[in-house]
Amino acid sequence: MLFLAYRYATHNLTESRMQQNPLTLEHKDLLFERLKAIEIPISEFSFANIYLFRQTHNYEIIFGKEVFIRGRSYDGSKYLIPTSDLRNVDMEYLVGIIDNVDYMYPVPEKWLSVFDRDRWEISSVEGDSDYIYSVDKLSTYAGKKLHKKKNLLNFFRKHYRHEALPLTDEHLENALTILDLWQEESELNSEKTDYSACQEGLMKAEELTLCGGIYYAEGEPAGFLLGEELNRETFVIHFAKGLTKFKGIYQYMFNNIAGVLSASYTYMNMEQDLGIEALRHSKISYMPEFKLEKFRVKLKR
Numbered sequence: 001m002l003f004l005a006y007r008y009a010t011h012n013l014t015e016s017r018m019q020q021n022p023l024t025l026e027h028k029d030l031l032f033e034r035l036k037a038i039e040i041p042i043s044e045f046s047f048a049n050i051y052l053f054r055q056t057h058n059y060e061i062i063f064g065k066e067v068f069i070r071g072r073s074y075d076g077s078k079y080l081i082p083t084s085d086l087r088n089v090d091m092e093y094l095v096g097i098i099d100n101v102d103y104m105y106p107v108p109e110k111w112l113s114v115f116d117r118d119r120w121e122i123s124s125v126e127g128d129s130d131y132i133y134s135v136d137k138l139s140t141y142a143g144k145k146l147h148k149k150k151n152l153l154n155f156f157r158k159h160y161r162h163e164a165l166p167l168t169d170e171h172l173e174n175a176l177t178i179l180d181l182w183q184e185e186s187e188l189n190s191e192k193t194d195y196s197a198c199q200e201g202l203m204k205a206e207e208l209t210l211c212g213g214i215y216y217a218e219g220e221p222a223g224f225l226l227g228e229e230l231n232r233e234t235f236v237i238h239f240a241k242g243l244t245k246f247k248g249i250y251q252y253m254f255n256n257i258a259g260v261l262s263a264s265y266t267y268m269n270m271e272q273d274l275g276i277e278a279l280r281h282s283k284i285s286y287m288p289e290f291k292l293e294k295f296r297v298k299l300k301r
Helices: 002-017 025-036 047-052 091-100 109-114 144-159 169-186 195-203 249-261 277-285
Strands: 019-022 060-063 067-072 078-082 103-107 120-124 130-134 162-166 211-217 220-229 234-242 267-269 290-292 295-299
Touching: 025 047, 025 060, 025 067, 047 195, 047 234, 078 091, 091 103, 091 295, 109 295, 144 249, 162 249, 169 195, 169 211, 169 220, 169 234, 195 220, 195 234, 211 234, 211 249, 220 249, 234 249, 249 267
Parallel strands: 078 103, 234 267
Antiparallel strands: 019 060, 060 067, 067 078, 103 295, 120 295, 130 267, 130 290, 162 211, 211 220, 220 234
């Protein structure tokens, strides 16, 4: 009873000192550098990623002794995204703030040492892991395992007049056209895809510190990539949209962007597969260097 009373009092005290607000673009000044300082190349540790999917996950920013993002997963679970290294956060504060959610996520493996396994439950879901690729390998498609990708790249280069350009404002309308056509090709309701997030990402690219490339085939807009730097070694691709009428467009785009990135980065993060089998098969086919596991940390009740 004494323990429960302490937990209840701690919880109420923590709640009373917290403020919560819907996530907006105004929070960039607070979160952008804070997330970048983590330096672990997890795709969620990006203000642009969190901002663009704020409606999908009902993201709120939680202010208190520390700063967290509270959201709701695709299965309805409530979770907290840390915005700084949990190894430097008071453990009792974590106990208090996690009490009204199901778990904390994503938690890198490096941070797990601070969690007492008698008190905390640690798990991971395969579909959460980010796919990390060598930009050198993607820029050449060298080796037997990437031979099919190289064949598709060569097909594209041989059969289409092609051009690769930086995704600047002058190409915005063409990128939006590609996105609309891609959405039509998907034959899914736009609420079931990342259409809205990608559209906003294109329109607010400069504000969100996003950049990328746009690709033309036979003079037509054929595809685009949009992403950002995660850390000094890793660039993340948030959105990749290509039109299937141009065979080999994705192989061409990934090969081209990897060649551009190779001057500054070692790795390219292509985010998670969300447990979608077709997406998992596609990501695996590009032969990732490794999958970056992301953990869920839950207080044992």
